[in-house]
């Protein structure tokens with residue numbers, strides 16, 4: 001499968017930020033968590049595009065960040081609150097187990113790939129797998 005990195009970044013959901021106007025602190029915290037994940041994915045994505053120099057340590061740091069933030073997703077989404085402008089879908093709270101599984105899938109993927117990236121050629125398949133894990137959750141639980 002061949003995807004352009006730009007497409008993968010969009011699939012990962014790193015293109016849209018909808019914070020404006022949200023005041024609820026729990027909602028802001030969960031959005032900030034997602035933004036931090038997106039920032040870490042961007043580090044890998046821009047490197048995969050050749051826009052930044054290959055740096056295996058920076059990739060590992062980004063993967064650690066994704067692992068840690070993904071681990072926080074289930075707790076961050078414990079309370080059902082969907083203010084206007086939130087993109088969270090109510091089905092999250094009908095399927096908390098599956099939602100948690102999808103968060104853990106991303107957490108595990110990131111953890112397993114730490115130390116695995118040896119060369120720039122490894123970045124593209126990594127991006128495809130990460131984008132797949134984001135999309136698996138967003139396609140069901142994000143507007």
Ligand code: HEC
Pocket residue numbers: 012013014015016017018019027030031032034035037038041066073085086087088089092099100102103106130131133134135137138141142
């Ligand atoms: C387990 C589910 C799940 C996974 C996995 C997940 N997300 Fe999300 N994401 C959500 C939900 C739900 C929202 C909507 C939150 C809201 O608007 O309250 C969201 C929102 C976002 C947002 C918008 C945040 C904002 O400021 O409005 C970005 C960016 C994002 N995700 C990026 C990612 C990236 C990148 C990945 C993969 C590396 C990822 N997400 C993985 C569930 C997930």
